[in-house]
Amino acid sequence: MTGASRHFVLAAGGTGGHLIPAFALATELDRRGHHVALVTDKRGAELPGKPDFLPAHVLPAGRFGKNPLHWPAGIKAVLEGRRMAMQLFETFGPSAVVGFGGYPSLPALLGAVAADIPAVIHEQNAVLGRVNRLLAGKVQAIATAYPDVQRLKPSLADKVHLVGNPVRAEVLGLRDQPFPAFTEDGILRVLVTGGSQGARVLSEVVPDGLAMLQPALRQRLQVTQQCRPEDIEAVRARYRGHDIPAELGTYFEDMATRLADAHLFIGRAGASTIAELTAVGRPAILVPLPIATDDHQAANTQELVKAGGARMIRQAGFTPKQLAKQIQVMAQHPETLATAAHAAWNCGRPKAVQDLADLVEGFGGVDLMDVIRVGANNERGASQGEAASHGAAKDNVV
Known part of the structure; x- marks a missing residue:
């Protein structure tokens, strides 16, 4: 005291x-x-x-x-x-x-x-x-x-x-853990969330974007995605059709653990999300909520993007093709993701x-x-x- x-x-x-x-x-x-x-x-x-x-x-x-x-x-x-x-x-x-x-x-x-x-x-x-x-x-x-x-x-x-x-304390406790090992032939774990209730645009774009990755990378994917309850079966069908293993849910109580295991995050750019990504050190593709007051989610990405820890895609340009392009650039070499992770960590x-x-x-x-x-x-x-x-x-x- x-x-x-x-x-x-x-x-x-x-x-x-x-x-x-x-x-x-x-x-x-x-x-x-x-x-x-x-x-x-x-x-x-x-x-x-x-x-x-x-x-x-x-x-x-x-x-x-x-x-x-x-x-x-x-x-x-x-x-x-x-x-x-x-x-x-x-x-x-x-x-x-x-x-x-x-x-x-x-x-x-x-x-x-x-x-x-x-x-x-x-x-x-x-x-x-x-x-x-x-x-x-x-x-x-x-x-x-x-x-x-x-x-x-x-x-x-x-x-x-x-x-x-x-x-949160459980997230901050992960800060000293190293970035999970990612090798040329290892699994690429992708975590997708859009807030407490998920985001429909992520459900519509992410499965098809992941499917457009080059086969050498696509066949190594392991996806965890938070979805809106009304979207979850359609999203599950999309992943099944693309033959991409994915765990879906409307809410994950162990989100801190899933963040710790992830190599790449895809989601919105709320203040708490940015703070947790930088606390743990996880590279991200961020899609700011377009109706956020004063466009503050886009502003939230600027420091992290400038540092090299994330890429920002406006929702109007958030297409499967653009998503696949950005993932391919970030994950084509293990050291590229690791470097982005450290850049994010340094912003924490x-x-x-x-x-x-x-x-x-x-x-x-x-x-x-x-x-x-x-x-x-x-x-x-x-x-x-x-x-x-x-x-x-x-x-x-x-």
Whole structure:
């Protein structure tokens, strides 16, 4: 434990992308002897994976769509949520409130600003989200997962701290394991996921793309693919028709183990996915969700692609032929995949949760710790993933 026990409130939207890092921070703060509470919506309170020690408070948040007729109701809900958050703060006495984005985090952060309680926001994506954008000028610190974040005003640079995106402990535990052996005649294990419910475009394109690989590579495939329930039988028929062995499921509880065994990942580019790929060091072909707000999934791929750890294909150009072409380039030689894996690994920031906790602990009782500040003091954050070796060459993919 660092210093005296204090209280912290974490506020996050009800999706895994916002809540997974919140849960990770809650666990780290609890380990350090602090008391933590969660503010979220009904979905977030029921999301699997919430630590047992973490009480969840459901506050009205409201949403603001494009129709101005819905705005008065949204504003009313936010104001009610802010009032309830301030009541919680009076009894809980937080040293700081930490927001992870999503509309359910807005009332708590507004309440913190109104009550003059220090506030921190954590941005998981490479584009500052709408709620975080609204509060960025009012909070004391902005923690980011990427060195370059779009929609973040240059005038706020002094508040910015590069910490990374916390990942699940079982995934982080795989970081020191070497990239699985892949030889000229060995099995090529491909892992395909599209989020919690899979992605239809992956089900439609990936089987046919794999079938277009050169025979010497195609006959060595072993595929694991997560599919939507309504798509799974059609996908199974496609793989059977192509004579490609594939294990299909709508959900895999042992996803960390499957990621550890994979030589190549194909899927979306959500913040948690990128964080896990870089934590473990797995090369990827990423297909950003085209309807993602502010095209943030495409932005999420930029650091990894530039490093040589992944290739990005826009969904409009994600055809079987294009997929086969990219796989052929990445997997035609064992050393090519291993090099890409190491490049991905070097993008990882394995100390994300500790550094975020250090930043948050800086409020209430001790001086604000200047951890990993973007700009002149960014060396540590940019190099968290570097190490002497990872069972692969250091050179980037050409």
